[in-house]
Amino acid sequence: MSTASEIEACLPIRSDMDLVWVRQHVRQAAALLGFGLVDQTKLVTAASELARNTLVHGGGGQMEAAPVTAGFGHGLRLTFSDSGPGIPDLDRALSDGFTSGDGLGMGLGGARRLVHEFEVESAEGAGTTVRVISWVNRPPRGREEG
Amino acid sequence: MNEAYPRPEAGHVPVLRLGDILLVTLQGDLHDSTAQQLQQDLSETIVSAGVTGVVIDISGVEIVDSFLGRVLAEIAAQASLLAARTVVAGMRPAVAITLVELGLTLPGLLTALDTQAAMALLEQPVVLSHAGRTRRERA
Numbered sequence: 001m002s003t004a005s006e007i008e009a010c011l012p013i014r015s016d017m018d019l020v021w022v023r024q025h026v027r028q029a030a031a032l033l034g035f036g037l038v039d040q041t042k043l044v045t046a047a048s049e050l051a052r053n054t055l056v057h058g059g060g061g062q063m064e065a066a067p068v069t070a071g072f073g074h075g076l077r078l079t080f081s082d083s084g085p086g087i088p089d090l091d092r093a094l095s096d097g098f099t100s101g102d103g104l105g106m107g108l109g110g111a112r113r114l115v116h117e118f119e120v121e122s123a124e125g126a127g128t129t130v131r132v133i134s135w136v137n138r139p140p141r142g143r144e145e146g
Numbered sequence: 147m148n149e150a151y152p153r154p155e156a157g158h159v160p161v162l163r164l165g166d167i168l169l170v171t172l173q174g175d176l177h178d179s180t181a182q183q184l185q186q187d188l189s190e191t192i193v194s195a196g197v198t199g200v201v202i203d204i205s206g207v208e209i210v211d212s213f214l215g216r217v218l219a220e221i222a223a224q225a226s227l228l229a230a231r232t233v234v235a236g237m238r239p240a241v242a243i244t245l246v247e248l249g250l251t252l253p254g255l256l257t258a259l260d261t262q263a264a265m266a267l268l269e270q271p272v273v274l275s276h277a278g279r280t281r282r283e284r285a
Binding site: 016017019020024027037048049107110111113114 | 175177178179208209210212213238239243244247248249
């Protein structure tokens, strides 16, 4: 497997230029870890949605990338954090069509469908942290779970 | 560490005119601001050049997220109000799979597998079917 140093990173998310760096890093890291083309595309798209949420709704923040291993293989973990206003109603924010910005309301719920594991921690006034993991060569989880 | 990557282009995307059609080729990773600038440039060029069609070639685009998807849909909607049809050409299969999973099927968008097919589609007369979607008229 490739060196962890090329995959581990902590990137700032302060402007739309930073979104480009985030996407490029995630693509490069996913390729190094051996993700297939479709899975790379899904992961980069999810990262783009989440980084944009961090920028637009969280007022900026950062993304940490790290390789992870488990019994069944290895994957990539991405953690997006901001110290913005937080999400008061998480269930609502995860439903399709919900938007508080000028997006299409696909950000959080859509990103969740593109990754294997998805966790949000948020409280009103206390910022938001979204942690996602995708595993290499693992079939996507069933629709009923998402 | 940002220096390790090629610097992404910011600013204007070239808009080429071929007869009655505007051709835009999107490449690589687009800035949000560049996509929004294109949206504005295209509307102005449609009117000033008096074209009836727009082809947006996205074969060089690795990902389309909800932001870029929305920009493409808005370009098509604006063009439609300005009496021009928009065809998005050359979407990569991985991008199509991802967009559907994301929940973004862009139903109003006319697509073609490549630029040539898109140009041919725009040369055909159209009949309006339900919901304002266009389809080819039988010759």
